[in-house]
Each structure stands twice: as C-alpha cells, then as structure tokens.
Amino acid sequence: MRIYKITFILILILGGLFVGPNFVFAEDSATADSSSEDAVSSEQKAAELAKAKQEIERINKELQSRKDKIKQMEEAIAKYQTSIDKKRTEAVSLKNQLSILDNRTAQIEADVELTKAKISEAELQIEALQISIMEKEAAMMRQKKIIAKMIQTINADDQKNYVEIMLTNNSFADFYNQLKYLESVYSDLGLSVKTLRTSKEELDAKKLEVENKKKTYEDLKVELDQKKQDLSEQVYSKTNLLSETHASELKYRTLLENMKKQSQAIENEMRVYEEQIRKKLAEQDKLENLPVGNTLFSWPVTSRYITCIFHDPDYPYRKVFEHSGIDLRASQGTPVRATSAGYVARAKRCSTASCYSYVLIVHSGNLSSVYGHLSSIAVSEDQFVNRGDVIGNSGGTPGTVGAGPFVTGPHLHFEVRLNGIPTNPMNYLL
Secondary structure, three states, X not given: OHHHHHHHHHHHHHOOOOOOOOOOOOOOOOOHHHHHHHHHHHHHHHHHHHHHHHHHHHHHHHHHHHHHHHHHHHHHHHHHHHHHHHHHOOOOOHHHHHHHHHHHHHHHXXXXXXXXXXXXXXXXXXXXXXXXXXXXXXXXXXXXXXHHHHHHHHHHHHOOOHHHHHHOOOOHHHHHHHHHHHHHHHHHHHHHHHHHHHHHHHHHHHHHHHHHHHHHHHHHHHHHHHHHHHHHHHHHHHHHHHHHHOOOHHHHHHHHHHHHHXXXXXXXXXXXXXXXXXXXXXXXXXXXXXXXXXXOXXXXXXXXXXXXXXXXXXXXXXXXXXXXXXXXXXXXXXXXEOOOOEEEEEEEOOOOOOOEOEEEEEOOOOEEEEEEOEEEEOOOOOOEEOOOOEEXXXXXXXXXXXXXXXXXXXXXXEEEEEOOEEEOHHHOEO
C-alpha cells in the first residue's frame, strides 16, 4: 500500500497537474481552529465572487447596449448606401454628384462612429475576460490548497500499517470507516486534479482570447485613423469640385470632358510604350531574362489600406471612365517598389501638379504594372529592375507636382495589366 500511495502522488506531480483552477472539495479532518479560519476565508471568497459577478453583469449590460448601438449605426450606413446607389442610376450632373458626395460623407461619418463603438465594445470584452481570468486564478490557488491538504492526509496515513490502524480504532466498523475515508480521499484527489487540469486549459484559452481581443482593439484604432482620413478627403473632394466648377453645370460638364480626354491620352500612351518596349526586348532577346512562371506580385508599398478598389462603384467619375486599379494610402514621399522583375517601359516625369506622373514596368506572361501619382521617379526607361527595387516615391497630395487632377489625398495608384488591358490587381498580389 505504501508503494501504491507514493507512486500515485508521483504520477500526479510529474504529470504537471498542480497548475490549474475550479472547485472540488474533499472531506478533511481539520481542527476546530482551522475550521473557524476556513469559515472566515469562505465568507471572504463568497463576497469576492459576488462582487466579480456583479461586475460581469454590469459589463454584459454595457456590451448589449454597445451591440444595439452598433446595429443602429450599421442600419444607418446601409441607408446611406441605398441613397448613393439610387443617385448613381440618375443622369450625370453636378447636383447629382454633390448629392452623392454628401451621402458618402455622412456614411463615412457614421462609419467613424461605428468604429469608435466597436473599440469601446472591445475594451469591455477585454475587461470582462480579465475579471474572468482573475476568478480562475483565485480558484486555482484555492484548489491547490485543497490538494495539498489531501496529500498531507495521505502522507500522515502512510506512516501507519493496517495493524496500527486497527489498534487505534475501537471496533471493526471504525476500522472499516477509516479505510473508506482514505479511499474517498484518493478518489477526491484524483477528481480535484482532473478538474484542476481542465480549469488550467480554460484559463490558457481565456488568456489567448484576451491577446486576440487586444490585437482586434489595436487594429480598430488603426482603422479609425484611416477612416478619419477618408472623411477628410471626402470633404475636400466636395470643396474642390465646387471650387473648380463654381457650382456651374456647364463648367462641370466641361471638366468631365477634359478629364475623359486626359484619361484616354494616358491610356493610349501606356499601350504604345508597352508595345514598343516588348518589341524592342524581343528583338534583343531580352525577354528571356524575365522570370517565367511567377505571376504573383509583391505589394508596392508597406500600406495595405485600399481607399478605392478596381472598378469601384463609389468612384466619383465612373460614368466617365472606370477606376483602372487600386489606390493604396501612402503618405507623401513613401518609397514605391517594383512588384516583380521587369523592364521600365515608361517613366513619365512631370513639372506641374496637373500632370500625371507614373512608371510602367513590363513583366513576363504579357503582364505589366503601373505606379501612378509619383512625386519622384528613381528609374529610367529601358532599365531592368528586380522585385523590391525602389522605383520612386509616392505622391498624390493635391497641388503637388505629378499628382494629376482631382486627387483628394496622398496615395499610390497601382495597376496590373494583362495584354495591355487593366485587370484586378488583387488577383495577382501576394
């Protein structure tokens, strides 16, 4: 029996079981003094648990309030989108465009408030989880003490043999009850350890959940900053449109016509330069130098925040021409890198703000990439570049050289072309 007991305790210890929570109470032959101390301690624990429960209930009520508010905001955003979609079907006019801009501004304002509400929700969720973790850790400490007492009982009994136990009892019935008690101590110890292990796993899961919530919280704060910038650019877009047209429908139509002509001229220029460089490279057998079989591109800037998608339905001039790429938010002067190895077909440098500065690179597989609104260009035409080489710096700030007309804020316009025709860059980016 001695060997059995020692082996049982060693298995429990070596199994790493003295590290977790929750409540399983075994019978214990405590003294009157320790019983009194346990009673006081139990009252304190009960008070602490009641307080924690009240705090959790308060947080849950606040969370429900936040969820209701988030739902209302999402409904408001959906209504603004419905209004925008309706306006898109109407004839092109300055009045209609201003109405779309107003609805879009209101939608972004609501989106900003929605993100704030989500941040507040994440804060409450983290607080609730931390309280839950504190409860679990406190329960683990209580459970460890219970297990320690059980082991003390087993160790004390381990010093006696069956004859000694029989002699210390007045009758066989007392002897039998003593053995049954020891058996229950072993049983309760195993159950306590099992519960302890389960609680430890639950505690680890909650700690991981806290870390995930904290990451969500940080991501939401970054998203909030981006949306505030979206709002600023949207307000500027309306102000700039009114400034350029002087609220005149005739001037607005003239403006659109000029933009259409400029867009077509840039498009034609790109196609001509791509055809010329591919023909030249073929004649010089340089196309063989391009990596074959890799159609995935790296991102041209560190930012992944897209302010305008390919063929974006919210693009304000969609009825004049489609948005041919994606716009990546990047502060003025951010290094722009080649997304794949290739030859520079066009490096369009500008000296005015109304001029659109860009770099066109041809790749294998009849693919090419375009980097627009550059504030500076670091490569030359016919130059070979590797993936990751800096080809220039981003621009797009209104009024700066190379930004082009009707930009609302610093960003990089990025395109991927297949056989000279713009295609969705998201299908190619790593």
